[in-house]
Amino acid sequence: MADLPGIVITGASGRMGQMLIRTVLASDKARLVGAVDRSGHDWIGKDLGTCMGGAEIGVTVTDDPLEVFAKAQAVLDFTTPEATVGFAALAAQARAVHVIGTTGLTEDDLAKVAAAARHAVIVRAGNMSLGVNLLVQLTRRVAEALDTDFDIEVVEAHHRHKVDAPSGTALMLGEAAAEGRGVALRDVADRGRDGITGARERGAIGFSAIRGGDVVGEHDVIFAADGERVILRHIATDRGIFARGALKAALWGQGKAPGEYDMADVLGF
Numbered sequence: 420m421a422d423l424p425g426i427v428i429t430g431a432s433g434r435m436g437q438m439l440i441r442t443v444l445a446s447d448k449a450r451l452v453g454a455v456d457r458s459g460h461d462w463i464g465k466d467l468g469t470c471m472g473g474a475e476i477g478v479t480v481t482d483d484p485l486e487v488f489a490k491a492q493a494v495l496d497f498t499t500p501e502a503t504v505g506f507a508a509l510a511a512q513a514r515a516v517h518v519i520g521t522t523g524l525t526e527d528d529l530a531k532v533a534a535a536a537r538h539a540v541i542v543r544a545g546n547m548s549l550g551v552n553l554l555v556q557l558t559r560r561v562a563e564a565l566d567t568d569f570d571i572e573v574v575e576a577h578h579r580h581k582v583d584a585p586s587g588t589a590l591m592l593g594e595a596a597a598e599g600r601g602v603a604l605r606d607v608a609d610r611g612r613d614g615i616t617g618a619r620e621r622g623a624i625g626f627s628a629i630r631g632g633d634v635v636g637e638h639d640v641i642f643a644a645d646g647e648r649v650i651l652r653h654i655a656t657d658r659g660i661f662a663r664g665a666l667k668a669a670l671w672g673q674g675k676a677p678g679e680y681d682m683a684d685v686l687g688f
């Protein structure tokens with residue numbers, strides 16, 4: 420048991436944090452060695468098991484990441500951009516594999532993550548599920564095959580608590596579509612339409628976001644031409660798919676050379 424990679428989970432009380440905890444505790448390939456949440460959260464200083472409504476498990480939730488990262492081989496991090504940038508530097512210092520699921524990172528945040536990846540392994544993806552990462556490959560191939568007679572639109576739906584848009588997944592799909600077309604997403608992205616927008620530009624990749632209820636995550640990539648539409652779709656109904664992907668990434672990253680990787684590397688796509 421002591422030989423198994425030790426995992427720390429940040430954002431332990433969150434929707435993904437709790438799913439990651441259950442996934443790691445159920446795994447025979449890793450052991451949970453720490454749980455972190457933000458200063459002031461009412462779980463700090465308490466046993467994680469009791470916080471989650473069960474028996475004690477001997478892991479105390481802390482707001483001191485450095486202390487627990489030092490005993491970890493991997494950190495699973497689904498928190499906020501600000502927290503993730505800080506964790507990237509600390510995980511690199513501890514030489515722990517940092518699995519980043521957090522979305523909504525700015526260019527500046529990404530530069531800081533890239534700097535940390537010079538010293539340690541970082542696996543970052545806006546979606547860690549097998550199905551979405553397959554959809555990314557399919558999107559690239561369909562975009563390669565169809566010309567700009569086909570308008571590309573990415574439509575996503577998420578629960579009412581989500582704070583960023585477009586979703587990290589929508590951006591991954593948009594990037595894949597742009598790559599397939601041989602263009603840069605930043606040059607063709609059409610985000611946040613409202614009012615008299617003018618007609619759609621040929622070659623644009625559009626994004627739309629729906630927020631409501633408890634939707635786990637739904638993504639459509641629509642290729643719309645005159646007379647026909649091709650629609651690629653992924654529907655997530657259980658956050659376990661993201662947590663299993665994150666744990667797989669943490670195990671895959673052990674012993675790899677420092678650098679920034681994604682789920683396509685982990686899954687061998």
Ligand SMILES: NC(=O)C1=CN([C@@H]2O[C@H](COP(=O)(O)OP(=O)(O)OC[C@H]3O[C@@H](n4cnc5c(N)ncnc54)[C@H](O)[C@@H]3O)[C@@H](O)[C@H]2O)C=CC1
Pocket residue numbers: 429430431432433434435436455456457458460497498499501502519520521522523544545546547548587661
């Ligand atoms: N890549 C993927 O496969 C997926 C990514 N996500 C992303 O993960 C992130 C979290 O999503 P949810 O769990 O739904 O959010 P949530 O709001 O339920 O959880 C966030 C957690 O982070 C904690 N936190 C905030 N600041 C912190 C700090 N400085 N230190 C430690 N903990 C801190 C909060 O207290 C909370 O427990 C979002 O960016 C979301 O888009 C979500 C699902 C899948």
Ligand SMILES: O=C(O)C1=N[C@H](C(=O)O)C[C@H](O)C1
Pocket residue numbers: 522545546577581585586587588589635636637
């Ligand atoms: O916030 C979420 O919930 C999710 N976020 C990720 C994203 O931004 O794409 C992944 C998943 O869709 C759920």
